[in-house]
Amino acid sequence: MRAFEAFHLAIQTIRAQKLKSGFSLLGVFVGVSSLIGSCSIANGVNRYMTEKFAQTIFGVNTFQLRRRPIFTPNVPDSVWRAWQRRPRIRFSDADAVEAGLSVPVITAWQSSDNVTVSFGNKEARDIELTTASERYFDIKNLRIATGRAFTGEENRSGTPVAVLGEAVAKRLFTDRPPIGRNVRIGGIPYRVIGVVEHQGSLMGFPLDRFVVVPALSPAQNLVNPPGIVDAFLVKANSEGEMREAMAEAEGIMRSRRHLRPQQDNNFVLDTSEGVQRFWAGISRIIMIVMPGIVIVSLVIGGIVIMNIMLMAVAERTREIGLRKSLGARRRDVLQQFLAESTAIATVGAAFGIVAGIGLTVLINALSPLPASISPSSVIAGVIMGAGVGVVAGVYPATRAARLDPITALRQE
């Protein structure tokens, strides 16, 4: 009997016993859909982290000179206190680093804190105020939707002009044009000169609730003491040049801070790598926990299929006897039942794949998690589903194949 016949027969049997087959493919269904669902989340988060998150926070080929890392998960208090004791980064540090770098870079100062922005009697609270120099927009790849960014001249002269995030503009001006209007940032009057393009959200955090003003304008006092920045942003043309610039910046800072060779840096040169490492860790955890769920449901699915198949063998003993009397060899009977269990599992896996993809779409639509289908998980799902079917079918099929035709035929 050809494999095709066996599968044809299997499909016929499954169609004849829809309910029973439905139950038996449930385990594989859950296994495969959870496999694909969780892979999609891990994969999506991964891609998001490497492609978008890191770029949004840091920018491409960009490092930040800071007192402490920007992303600090699970840091012990002692380390935190040590960071707090470090000297802060000053404008003069930034200038010295910029002057000392040999590779072509663009740079910007950046300091941030949360403030309230108001227009007339309208208020937007908890807005991230960033005081920055003019290249900040280029480094962060913030495109201006209407109006313009501020200029270097405006920065140096401390002109009170502001570029709003989209959400802030909407909140304060609804549909009216915001350009040229006077707003108050933490009580200080500013003139709106531009609105940044819609940025969307990042892991559920809105990215449009900000306002950017020149670093030397009056609002700097709301964020940092005079002459102090949170970060000095340096963007190179390539990763290699960024590494070079980082090495140079480290040397410049160490000499400025008079650090002896055996002393650690009391500043950091932070890149998106740190964030990516952190998320790689998380996705590794997902990848460790997820197979557990998948394996448990596949094992349960396998056991269910095995039981259903054992029942089928018991129920169809006469049929097996008949088939053997008509010339079915052990191999034919084995093949028939293996094909049946494999078909059940594969159908379960197919439904699981559809559900997994549906789940991914749903996660994307309803949650901030950026799920994205990983093709390898779909392939793994098919292989694992069919594999479960084969493994679960071996024992029942062997029993069926070993049945003695005489006793099998006599069975009531």
Added chain:
Amino acid sequence: MSTVQQFRTGDTPLPDVIILTHKLTREYDMGSELVRALRGVSVQIRQNEYVAVMGPSGSGKSTLMNLVGCLDTPTSGEYWLNGQKVSDLADDELARIRNKEIGFVFQTFNLLPRADALHNVELPLIYAGISAHQRRERAAQALQRVGLGDRMDHRPNELSGGQRQRVAIARALVNEPSILLADEPTGNLDSTTSTEIMGVFAELHRQGQTVVMVTHEHDIAANAARVITLHDGLVATDQRQAA
């Protein structure tokens, strides 16, 4: 009718002897005791014979039936089927012999309930490895031969008892076997239908089919040209009779 060959171990049966058993025994080890179901049965059946095997229950006729049907292997002795010694064949070879040489007709029909008549008849051809197109053609021919050409797409539960047995006969015939082996073929049928089925058997016999039928009913056995009676695992009588 030619004389019966005096068969000895090491001989080969004459060409027209379809079934030859030589001192066939079958013992079952039931743990505490050894049941000797067959104690040396030597029978020769020629091509196109119509033989009924009779005997009270426990006489060994079912055991002989299973051996002749290649569903079982003897403890000792020889069994030749269509010129081939099958008594010492392995499991899968026996399956091939059953598929090619033997057409079974059972008391309880043994049709697949979910399959239509045509598919039921196709079954042996599937295991013979015949292509789907040819299978359908040959199964349809076999059904026409037993007068069910217009019932091919009916399922067993849409057919009468007699029709079901006809489907089973068509299935038995579809591989053009050397012998049609019927086990109480009328056991589940009323007397009118039994007569009808016996008519089918008689017609097949007339067309040249070798028929071996196990029955305990004398009036059914009366349809055969030869009646072999078993008693206590041995051939008690072996008589030819006018059909």
